[in-house]
Amino acid sequence: MPQLVPFYFVNEVTFAFAVLVTLIYVFSKYVLPRFVRLFSARVFISKL
Amino acid sequence: MFLLFSPLEQFEVTSLVSVQLPVLGYMNFSLTNLGLYTIITVYLVLAFHFMASNNKQLIPSRWSISLESGFASLHSLVKSQIGAAHEVYLPFIYSLFFFILFANLNGNVPYGFTVTTSMIVALGLSVMIFLGVTILGLSIHKFHFFSYFVPSGAPAALVPLLVPIEIISYLARAVSLGVRLFANMVSGHSLLKILSGFIAPMFTKGPLVAVLAVIPFSIFIGIVALEVAVSFIQAYVFCILTASYIKDAIYLH
Numbered sequence: 001m002p003q004l005v006p007f008y009f010v011n012e013v014t015f016a017f018a019v020l021v022t023l024i025y026v027f028s029k030y031v032l033p034r035f036v037r038l039f040s041a042r043v044f045i046s047k048l
Numbered sequence: 049m050f051l052l053f054s055p056l057e058q059f060e061v062t063s064l065v066s067v068q069l070p071v072l073g074y075m076n077f078s079l080t081n082l083g084l085y086t087i088i089t090v091y092l093v094l095a096f097h098f099m100a101s102n103n104k105q106l107i108p109s110r111w112s113i114s115l116e117s118g119f120a121s122l123h124s125l126v127k128s129q130i131g132a133a134h135e136v137y138l139p140f141i142y143s144l145f146f147f148i149l150f151a152n153l154n155g156n157v158p159y160g161f162t163v164t165t166s167m168i169v170a171l172g173l174s175v176m177i178f179l180g181v182t183i184l185g186l187s188i189h190k191f192h193f194f195s196y197f198v199p200s201g202a203p204a205a206l207v208p209l210l211v212p213i214e215i216i217s218y219l220a221r222a223v224s225l226g227v228r229l230f231a232n233m234v235s236g237h238s239l240l241k242i243l244s245g246f247i248a249p250m251f252t253k254g255p256l257v258a259v260l261a262v263i264p265f266s267i268f269i270g271i272v273a274l275e276v277a278v279s280f281i282q283a284y285v286f287c288i289l290t291a292s293y294i295k296d297a298i299y300l301h
Contacts, residue, residue, distance in 0.1 A: 008061045008080060013172040015083045016163070019090050020173075023147055028139035031097050034104070035119050041106055 055241040059165045059234065082169070085161045089151045096150070118145075122287065129291035130298065137294055144173075145287045152233060152279030156272070164282075165233045167226070174226030177290050185297035196300050225289055232282050236275045243268050 066078030100115035102108060108116060122145055126138045148164060155162025164170055185193045197214040198207060247268055250261035 008063075008078075008082070009168050011078060011080055012061065012082055012166055012168040015080075015086045016169045016172055017176070019086045020143060020147055022090060023093060023143040024139055026094065027143050027146075032119075032139055032142065034101070035116070038104075038106065038116075045106070 055238040055245075056234075058161070058237060058241060061166065081161045082163055082166055085154060085163050086151070089147065089154055089163060092154060093146045093150045096146075125288060126291055129288070130295050134294075134298060137291070141287050141291055144290060145283050148229065148286055149279065149283035152283060153276065155233065155237065156276055156279060162233055162237060164229055165237060167230050170230035171223065171226035173286075174224075174229075175222050177225065177293065178222035181293045181297045184294065185300070188298060189300060193297075193300070196296070200301065221293060225286065225293075229282050229286055232278055236278055240268075240271065240275060243271065 061080050061082050063078040063080050064084060066076055068074055068076050096111075097115065100109075100111035102112040119142070122142050123135075123138060126135060126141055130137055151163040154160060155165065185196070189195075197211050197218065199210055199214065202210055243264075247261060247264050250264070251258045
């Protein structure tokens with residue numbers, strides 16, 4: 001299998017993990033709180 | 049040379065730019081096609097979220113409706129699997145879903161590279177999840193965690209037989225999660241490559257054959273649509289199983 005070239009093992013895993021950590025940080029810091037604020041704002045508007 | 053015409057050629061990881069730096073024993077830092085496509089995937093995921101942010105307006109646009117329904121389904125997944133008290137795992141599951149989804153969809157673009165067809169990436173993710181879940185279980189339940197391997201209500205005589213089976217099935221999770229994703233993507237993309245290798249020459253073999261080639265081509269389009277569906281399904285399955293493993297670690301059966 002071409003993707004099993006041992007030389008790139010660490011390279012591949014490093015890229016995948018770096019990307020995942022970046023995404024988790026950005027989502028948990030900026031995106032997901034915005035969803036919560038948006039949904040709670042809608043609840044307030046509809047209940048008031 | 050064989051590799052050039054092989055359907056597996058599209059999965060080859062090649063170095064685009066590489067630098068040999070005199071640190072840690074002349075280490076080679078290279079940007080591979082996989083690295084480039086992971087960066088493209090992150091860009092697309094963040095761009096999609098930026099597009100769908102809708103300028104913080106309360107009334108949703110078409111983009112934000114799609115994103116909000118995605119969020120709602122992932123949120124309900126985490127809530128139903130892990131429980132409402134453990135929504136702290138939502139960012140992880142959410143990131144995992146969008147990373148795998150966009151990596152899979154990005155690979156459906158012709159001549160592109162699919163990040164998740166790399167066995168190391170898929171297995172790296174699944175082994176990381178397996179280790180994380182095991183550490184989570186050990187930190188919550190301490191030594192009691194090992195009762196997970198003894199099914200409740202099992203007769204004492206069967207315990208020596210059941211424990212090895214449970215341990216093997218637990219260890220198999222580390223591999224099965226990654227192999228499921230990797231094998232689905234590799235097989236789908238190989239199939240598309242093989243079929244397109246048969247259909248493409250038919251369009252240049254005379255007018256009659258070219259007209260008749262529309263029939264297999266329409267089936268081929270259907271298989272491409274199936275591959276797009278597989279991209280969604282695999283991302284969802286990966287997340288649902290991750291959530292289920294976290295649930296097992298927290299509640300122990």
